[in-house]
Amino acid sequence: MIPTEWFLVLSAILFAIGVCGVLTRRNGITIFMSIELMINAVNLTFVAYARLFGDLHGVMFVFFIMAIAAAEAAVGLAIFISLFHHRASIDVDEANLMHW
Amino acid sequence: MSYAFDTTDIVLSVVKIAVVLLALLNVVPIMVWVERRGSALIQDRPGPNRVGPFGLLQSFADALKFILKEDIIPAGAHKWIYTLAPTFGLLPALTTIAVVPWGRKFFIEEREFLGRTLFEGGRWFEPVIVNVNVGILIVFALASLGVYGIVAAGWASNNKYSMFGAIRASAQMISYELALTLAAVSVLLAAGSLRLTDVVWQQSGTFRLFDTIPIPAWNAFSPAMWIAFVVFVVAGFAETNRLPFDFAEAEAELVAGYHTEYSSMKFALFFMAEYMAMTTMSALIVTLFLGGWDIPWYNEPPTFLGFILSVAAFVAKVALLLFVFVWVRWTIPRLKYDILMRLGWKVFLPLAFLNIVIVAAFIAMRWL
Amino acid sequence: MLEFIVFFFFAAVAIVFALVVILHRNPVVGALSLVASFFALAVMYVLLDAPFLAALQVIVYAGAIMVLFLFVIMLLNLQHVAEPNTRPVQQFLGYFASATFAAGLVYYVSKYAVLHALPPTRFSTSAQAIGERLFEAYIFPFEMVSILLLAAIVGALMLSGKAAVAIR
Incomplete structure (x- = not known):
């Protein structure tokens, strides 16, 4: 049986990579993908702890996170399509107006 | 998770994997021949008949031709992804079959061989590579990866026809996967399990129509699942990119779609992936709706003979469905793209939902 | 192994x-x-x-x-x-901050995150167990998620559909 810490460390590294992507990149789609990466790192933590404690609550949380991530992807990509229609770019520096 | 394997288990697993992979690989040349002769039959022309009797060796001539062609990577193509894309397409086609049961399980007696005791205490031989309790989900998970081969190839080729093929394929596959999955949900509701062996067992045996005529208890014959069967088969055609849904390729509009730029063995890999995906889809349709390895009106004994007979039945059903794939391809013309999307979202998806409700009602009324 | x-x-x-x-x-x-x-x-x-x-x-x-x-x-x-590198200092700070964050996170997670006293328990994540949990204890969040998905569909259509382009 693999120790739970190892999964947590892997999750921490992936989460930090996601943070790095959000902080350093300006391409909206890449930032969005980094966020998905962070969400997945969190999912891994949930499942690792769920196994450690031997109950299903963590698994249920992952289940809901996946559903919400799907919704988030749909809306987020729609926002980027809309942004692209207006600015012909998805550089997040261009998204400097709250309303368009 | 326990990995308590002994040597016999490992040997049996390797034998199963080898048998299934060899069978799957050998389907390709046979299907190429069937496709070419079948199209000739339908279009009333002789078809390939020079290489070997009835042109049987035509596939090998084709393979030789593929190998001898020049392997081109177009300028401006993304080299890595262009080279890897054919394997993206091939992997799901090769791996999905692993959870599909292809015969009745039988009991192997303990026996002596060269002074060693084999199969100590006897053991059951389950003719499926991995019998996991989430079998059907694994199928859909791997099948959903099939789109990446097409998308990666279309994008990496740096060709606008390839690109259109890739964009169309991604939209089409996502849309029809929903209908495919929901149609399968009906079957799983009836079987009460995600394990494909359970799905097949639930379909073995007969039910009596009007209390007189015995009919095999296959899902396709059960009134609750007619709609699901039709939806699943149609969505299966769309998932495997076969006519009338071959929009990723669409040779009349997009030259050759996503594999316009491919030549030589890379093209051959796409070709193989297509036929393997067809075989896997046929095996899946057979397993979910046509009773899997079940022989109608016959109760296979749990012996080697029963196993062989059930495998023969399974292969026969898959072969029949593969012929239907060819038959449909050369009979029905390609749809228009907007009609395809409208069909997927506004006809097949609601129909699949409707069927889930019907099956649930049947279960609630204890008719199933 | x-x-x-x-x-x-x-x-x-x-x-x-x-x-x-x-x-x-x-x-x-x-x-x-x-x-x-x-x-x-x-x-x-x-x-x-x-x-x-x-x-x-x-x-x-x-x-x-x-x-x-x-x-x-x-x-x-x-x-x-193209993604021109217009802010090199901020970008460097971003890399630096996330590297520090990673190091700290890994350190604390590996040191403090797991209670070793817990006995190993049986853990069943079969579809049946998850389904039962989903439709009993988690039925309300489940319904909420379905509403959220509906809202997401409507939102995505509003944002990217023909109507949005026409309004613009």
Whole structure:
């Protein structure tokens, strides 16, 4: 049986990579993908702890996170399509107006 | 998770994997021949008949031709992804079959061989590579990866026809996967399990129509699942990119779609992936709706003979469905793209939902 | 032994492809790498005795969400978008901050995150167990999520549909 810490460390590294992507990149789609990466790192933590404690609550949380991530992807990509229609770019520096 | 394997288990697993992979690989040349002769039959022309009797060796001539062609990577193509894309397409086609049961399980007696005791205490031989309790989900998970081969190839080729093929394929596959999955949900509701062996067992045996005529208890014959069967088969055609849904390729509009730029063995890999995906889809349709390895009106004994007979039945059903794939391809013309999307979202998806409700009602009324 | 090899191999796959996602300038390569990374995470779920979640991970993330990403990237033709380095100082600070964050997180997680006193428990994540939990204890969040998905569909249509373009 693999120790739970190892999964947590892997999750921490992936989460930090996601943070790095959000902080350093300006391409909206890449930032969005980094966020998905962070969400997945969190999912891994949930499942690792769920196994450690031997109950299903963590698994249920992952289940809901996946559903919400799907919704988030749909809306987020729609926002980027809309942004692209207006600015012909998805550089997040261009998204400097709250309303368009 | 326990990995308590002994040597016999490992040997049996390797034998199963080898048998299934060899069978799957050998389907390709046979299907190429069937496709070419079948199209000739339908279009009333002789078809390939020079290489070997009835042109049987035509596939090998084709393979030789593929190998001898020049392997081109177009300028401006993304080299890595262009080279890897054919394997993206091939992997799901090769791996999905692993959870599909292809015969009745039988009991192997303990026996002596060269002074060693084999199969100590006897053991059951389950003719499926991995019998996991989430079998059907694994199928859909791997099948959903099939789109990446097409998308990666279309994008990496740096060709606008390839690109259109890739964009169309991604939209089409996502849309029809929903209908495919929901149609399968009906079957799983009836079987009460995600394990494909359970799905097949639930379909073995007969039910009596009007209390007189015995009919095999296959899902396709059960009134609750007619709609699901039709939806699943149609969505299966769309998932495997076969006519009338071959929009990723669409040779009349997009030259050759996503594999316009491919030549030589890379093209051959796409070709193989297509036929393997067809075989896997046929095996899946057979397993979910046509009773899997079940022989109608016959109760296979749990012996080697029963196993062989059930495998023969399974292969026969898959072969029949593969012929239907060819038959449909050369009979029905390609749809228009907007009609395809409208069909997927506004006809097949609601129909699949409707069927889930019907099956649930049947279960609630204890008719199933 | 075998599971340790599998763990390290797929952990390496997950991390390397995650790095490709944030470092490669081509979003299509990034999206394909993210698929590989998610696939490696699905293997992690199998190692954590949750094959149901592993299948779900591949179906939802690799099969649906990432295809959507690729579709949008190709539709908007974003693969040749240049990303000029206009703020080198901030970018360096970003790398530095996230590296520090990673180091701290890994340190504290490996040191304090696990209570070793817990006895090993049986952990069943069969579809049946999850289904029963979903429709009993979690029925309200389940309904909420379905409403959220509906709202997302409407929102996505509003944002990207023909109507939005016409209003503009």
